[in-house]
Amino acid sequence: MKERLLKIYTQLFEHFGPQDWWPANSPFEVVVGAILTQNTRWENVELAIAELRRRNDLTPKGLEALSHSQLEEAIRPAGFFRQKARRLHGLLDSLETRYGGELTQLLAPPLSRARQDLLALEGVGPETADAILLYAGGFPTFVVDAYTRRLFSRVGLLDADAGYDETQALFMQHLPSETTFFNEYHALIVEQCKRYCLKRKPQCAECPLVNFCSGEDVNQGG
DNA sequence: GCCCAGGTGGGTA
DNA sequence: TACCCACATGGG
Known part of the structure; x- marks a missing residue:
């Protein structure tokens, strides 16, 4: 085998x-892309990412500055935009309240702890978690x-x-x-x-x- | 017009 | 555990 x-x-x-890979400019952008690409063509995700970047910095602080409706409008091309906006906001809230606003804390070793915490987020299942761990966290997970x-x-x-x-x-x-x-x-x-x-x-x-x-x-x- | 896309979560049996 | 379904836009 x-x-x-x-x-x-x-x-x-x-x-x-x-x-x-991953086609992104920062670990946080990997996380955003991983959520936006769920059951969605990457080309449509790129439209949403470009619109997010046009409106503000593609950082936790930058996205927090957008209202919920602004976030929904920006990511509309990626489909499931209400659901995904809710998931992104949940991620931002969790980052702020539990990880001091630092993605590096959420993605700190060990792998098992980081994966467990990711899976606890709404809208993060095994594939999204592993994509984040590998491409944003640098963990060896398939x-x-x-x-x-x-x-x-x-x-x-x-x-x-x-x-x-x-x-x-x-x-x-x-x-x-x-x-x-x-x-x-x-x-x-x-x-x-x-x-x-x-x-x-x-x-x-x-x-x-x-x-x-x-x-x-x-x-x-x- | 129809089918599909780099899934996830909730409901039901 | 194993299905079924909602979620939604854009391209072929």
């Missing part, structure tokens, strides 16, 4: 090159998303109905626990799925994983 996981990584890296499950079930390394923890364990039990490696691997999975696996008409001849792919479900967007 370890060899196959490493081989897939190598083929993806050789095809796509380094991805330089992020599992819809792309990860689709890709690795398609190549036959994972059951189609595997849950979050089971999927995460596949990677964390077989791969070296290194932040930069987990960072790059997850980013490459996303790129692979966007470019090949989820296309309505996949260009399988150019796909870097064509040697792993069974071809099943290839035209069903997942």
Whole structure:
């Protein structure tokens, strides 16, 4: 299993090159993006981030200066804007009251404590928590998303109905626990799925994983 | 017009 | 535990 996981990584890296993730300018921006991208295309998240930045600094203080309706309006392009505005405000409140307004305190080691605290926030589930831990906190934890499950079930390394923890364990039990490696691997999975696996008409001849792919479900967007 | 997108939480059985 | 559903905009 370890060899196959490493081989897939190598083929993806050789095809796509380094991805330089997460696409954000600060750890706090990673957190905001992680909440905004829930069940949402990243392109729409970028519209919301740009509007937030246009209105104020993309910092806890900067967002706190916006009224709730201003926050809702700014993030509207990312969808679920009422729900996500509520979640962002909950995060800001929690940062202020429990972590002295410092994201670095929320993301202080140990990993288990930081993850537990993140999961206690409204709107932060396992994927969002792990994305924040990895890309904002620098912890070696593997992020599992819809792309990860689709890709690795398609190549036959994972059951189609595997849950979050089971999927995460596949990677964390077989791969070296290194932040930069987990960072790059997850980013490459996303790129692979966007470019090949989820296309309505996949260009399988150019796909870097064509040697792993069974071809099943290839035209069903997942 | 229809389907989907880098999930989460609440309700029900 | 295992489903079902709401949440909402924008692009193909």
